[in-house]
């Protein structure tokens with residue numbers, strides 16, 4: 001395998017952005033030092049003063065294969081990730097068929113191994129399949145969920161009793177439960193009340209703040225009872241943030257390990273209800289666009305540590321699929337390729353420090369899902385996987401859907417400022433530099449912690 005020396009770059013090391021050089025050997029970071037000029041690498045990359053930082057780990061994507069390959073597949077989804085500086089994804093189970101048993105898991109794994117250009121984990125679905133969860137865990141799922149407390153794409157939502165029972169089983173396995181927290185009853189009630197309102201923004205009112213807040217409250221009760229390690233997906237409201245902040249504060253003050261983490265999606269940080277006019281049904285996702293007060297609260301929570309990670313919830317649908325009335329249009333927006341570029345732009349605008357950006361886009365998601373200890377992901381240190389991006393913060397551009405690689409063919413962030421990576425390196429291989437350079441199928445399956453360890 002070629003070894004690489006990256007020189008003339010800046011790295012975030014020991015809490016500072018500083019000049020440094022990086023030697024990569026056999027897919028791993030071999031050395032990070034001020035000056036490595038004595039080495040003789042196969043490939044010398046002159047970063048010309050640009051930054052080298054960890055590539056993103058996006059623990060919440062929907063790559064749609066099997067079953068909906070007109071929207072995305074493992075090749076296009078993973079190429080889109082690579083071009084946006086993401087080298088690891090965790091894919092969620094609402095495909096057709098959903099990933100809820102051995103055969104559906106094996107089918108998805110086979111497709112992903114054949115087509116993905118980046119490393120990947122696969123989550124196990126939670127529906128009426130409670131007897132299959134332990135088998136899925138042994139087969140190597142990363143975690144469980146998203147567990148849908150309310151209806152969303154795929155219709156995999158479960159009732160409160162099944163939710164509580166599943167949480168008990170997941171606790172027994174010592175796995176993580178990823179939760180889509182919206183309250184189904186409240187959603188249905190609001191939908192009835194707003195029957196005559198067919199404006200796109202009615203979607204934000206139907207899936208109200210309370211709808212998320214109430215579901216988080218109920219889920220936290222179950223978590224307190226069962227003790228399940230839980231990760232809230234795509235949190236979007238003041239109310240939910242408040243409850244999760246409190247839960248984490250109490251855990252810390254009692255010196256308990258955190259059982260609760262949460263992620264937010266870029267569309268809840270960089271878009272708001274003001275975008276309904278521009279986006280129409282293309283702004284429909286679950287949970288929905290929120291007003292500026294919520295957006296600010298969520299960004300503050302990224303900064304203060306309440307939010308552990310950023311995940312795109314990449315949920316591609318074609319323009320044809322989306323071009324319906326607000327009730328019939330499917331929910332979800334593409335975003336795996338724009339996650340890192342938008343976050344890097346936020347750093348440039350001083351909305352968050354670079355160290356925090358690195359934590360929420362790589363270090364923390366790796367840690368939450370055990371990808372650091374078992375798979376050497378998400379740590380910028382010698383001996384860890386060389387999953388890196390080179391980014392020139394002087395090269396800000398605007399997001400243009402026709403330059404993106406998802407089959408969706410559109411982006412809710414069209415026209416927004418962003419900083420795309422110049423180069424993406426995955427396990428010591430340049431997989432993106434102006435074009436995707438990786439071979440189909442180079443991506444490796446990252447078995448979850450329930451998969452039996454290999455014997456030496």
Ligand SMILES: NC(=O)N[C@@H](CC(=O)O)C(=O)O
Nearest residue numbers: 062152153285286315331332
């Ligand atoms: N977020 C969405 O609106 N849609 C997601 C499912 C989900 O994450 O709820 C999808 O798969 O389309």
Ligand SMILES: [Zn+2]
Nearest residue numbers: 146152180233
């Ligand atoms: Zn969801």
Ligand SMILES: [Zn+2]
Nearest residue numbers: 060092146313
């Ligand atoms: Zn999702």
